[in-house]
Amino acid sequence: MPHIATSSNCLEKLRRNMNCCPLKCSRGLTHIDALVLLSLRRMRMNNDSKHLVAVLLKDVEARVELVTSSHYWFFATYFPDYLQHRSADFQREMFEISERSDLSLAVIMAFRGSAKSTIMTMSYPIWAIMGKQQKKFVIIASQTQQQARNHLLNIRRELESNNLLKSDLGPFTEATDEWGQMALYIPKYDARILAVSAEQGVRGVRNGAHRPDLIIADDVEDINSTRTKESRDKTFNWWSGELVPAGDVGSRQIVIGNLLHEDSLLMRLKTKIENNEIDGNFYSWPIVDDNGNILWTGKFPDEKAIKKEKRKIGNRIAWEREYMLHLVPDDDQIIERGMIHYYDELPIALQGQYNDLIIGVDLAISESNKADYTTMIPLSILGRGDEQRIYVMPNITNKRMSFPDTIDRLRELNRFYCYPKFYIEQTAYQAAVVQQLKTEGFDVIGVSPHSDKRSRLNMIADKIQRGVILFPRTGAEDLITQLVGFGIEKHDDLVDALTTAVLTFAVSESETSYVRVGTWEDAGIANPFRRTIAPRGRDYWNRLLDDWNEATSGFWD
Template sequence: MVNRLMAAGGFLEFARRAMEAKGQMPARHHELLIEHLQSVADGGCDRLMVQMPPGSAKSTYGSVLFPAYFLAAKPRGQVIAAAHTASLANHFGRRVRSSIEENGGWLGVAISKDSKAASRFALDGEGEYFAAGVRGPITGRRADLIVIDDPVKSWAEAESQTARDALFDWYRGELTARLKPGGRVVLIMTRWHEDDLAGRLLAAEAGWKCLRLPALAEVGDELGRAPGEALWPEWQGREDIERRRLEVGERAFAAMYQQAPLPPDAAFFNTARVRIVPEAPPLRQVIRGWDLAATLAASGRSPDYTVGLKLGVTEQSLLVVLDVVRLQAAPAQVEAKIVEMARQDGPGTVIALPQDPGQAGAAQIAMLTRSLAGYKVVASPERDAKTIRAMPAATQMDGGNLAMVAAPWNDALLAELRAFPHAGKDDQVDALSRAVNTLATTMAGAPARRLHLPLMAR
């Protein structure tokens, strides 16, 4: 009876039964995904790439229900599941185990009584499931099916050439070496970068079937949607998606929501969205972010600038650049300028300073803090790459939420923003990034609806 049911309905029937028990049913895009995964189970496709935006439930069907169905359809099958961390991989594994336990009667399979681990278990029919994080221990394991879900951890990892190379080398040198002859691979991910694992595989290997479903439909949509139609309107309509577009910025939206990462040479900052205002509006908080350089200019040498950028935020959460000072100076002159600007700005302005690693950096901050007695000083190290630190500022600019007070320094700042990250100088960008990011930690009760500054830590 079980085999006839599976033959009649296959993965779609199982998915409907499993989701109905939770009070849900597959949406239109889920049924298309199920159709592609059925082809993997049947042997019609051995390399499937699934690209969908966050919140589309692609993992529920691809990483939870599909491995359970595959093990029922292939009683001696072996599955390796991988994700960016062992914690996430184990989370998927626990859900797969629960799905088998809840639906084992219909599937005709049961977990071996000797298998106690939540995410690494065997079935009575000799099938096996093994979950591991990227670059985790898989030596000695074999697989008829490999499911990779969300292999990229963060923007910092996606932007790192070293991290991208390491992931690709692990995929080709270790993970796929575990495949049996005729084995299949399913890669499920949201895009991050043109050269992420999905992009590199599409460029390097023929034979991949790619199911790409953007949040907002484009011409030639695989679901037959009209351009601009939402992927899952019952869950998130077009208006909500467009709001999210403003919140995360065009660069992040193109990659993560439309599955179309912008090329590296695309403009990082959308300076066309910056407003120039004649004077500063009423502000609820002001920060001057500093980027420090302590080398004097000399013949044949053009060192970095020390830059202090003053940023305010209104009650409506509009960010306004109020002032920029730049100098190439020795350490004593830099310290004197920081103190001078603090006096001009007044004690209500937060002073945000970068701290170099090690004892020397701590000593420098201690010295500056003593010189700035009576002012609020916030210091922290620069841990991430410049582009990652600049992402929140770029997001605000994309959303038209950044303005500048009309001043002689406008042109130099805008020129540096347009050229970032390919220009020789980026000190003003670094100072802007510090001011915007410090705002996220010092501004109590800020309306998160507009700012969304924690994007940097995704």
């Protein structure tokens, strides 16, 4: 697009004539002339910016028509005080995303301070109601009710204090909604904005006849809420089971945040979009891309500015995750995601190749919601020494079970895998299970651990990293999650079952190991145990045939 020079005097005149009240905002976007300049470029009406400004100043009808048809222009016209730095291409793309009526779900992952909330959570709900989209019921969800109310407060402040906005598109009024949550109601547009917190129930909410037609989830997770799989599942189930179904047919969902965890809500939605399980687009904008390009040069003009910002953060992991959008392990993480090796198909044992099947078991005989899980992991072992590979089978048990159900499951596995060897961690009452299985003829060994869980996982970490232990593409997701998140995840029962099996098998293998020297032929010596049998002559077989005929026909020759 051609460059359009916009004089500062002209912009100042525009501000004075627009009667726009300056707003104190800690989440500023960009330099005041930046977004107006970008808007002028996009309009392509006239290269004479002074003429365009004159039109905006004098022709209210033209201005209203322009801002209601373009969120980009809407922001540039009514929110110039948010512009403290020259805007970036990715911010321009955010406006385009908001204007797309064909996009039902947009998942936006951008670095902290990228203005994603200013554009999508402050400006977009107002434009979606007053602009061409004509939304009637907007829900803004954040992790806490206070955060959601803060977003609502920013919107109310604009509706109350932005004189040009009120003059062009007002009047606006505000009311507390009947559900006991703070909301904004705009009678002129018969529209409502409701603030909710994560995990809050929203079933059946309506604005008159209208169900939610725009749902914006802004930072519904934080570091603490993504630490455990249980918490991540809870957030995802709330999103997919409560928030999305609350919307009407054709409603839009915008999910905003940054990278907190590889299994966070945003990353799960990303995976589902990539696997074509749901419709939507995923966008990712780090502060510096993989090619070393700074994405917001208006705010961070060079590498020196980036380094200054990084020093201000002062936390390597936070910088990599929330600014660079890189998945990085914690300092005490034992197993990293990149250490995991996969197999696509279980190989068939070659003739003469060592082949065994073992099952690691960690018992927790209780069905209480607070109890640990009973876990059973089958492992197929092929080869010995440097050629040995341990294949984690996908038929993994991971559930809360009673004593009878546990015994029944062990019997099923015993039959299915044709009497494998079971390694069961035994402490206290678990020894009774081992004895019960032995009386039933199971090949079972009770294992009493002599080191802590972290030490045991460290012992098999090298086997995982070198690809000695391999995992199926599907069927071991929970095990891998516990391995990668060990020490953070609430449950580690699958890790216990795996380490019990691998370490105990390694010990038993070393105790029964043997050395194969070779064959007698390799040594150049005749095998003394092999009988030398002379080949049978024709007369021998003829005599046998005669005997057979006599026995079967009753006639003698």
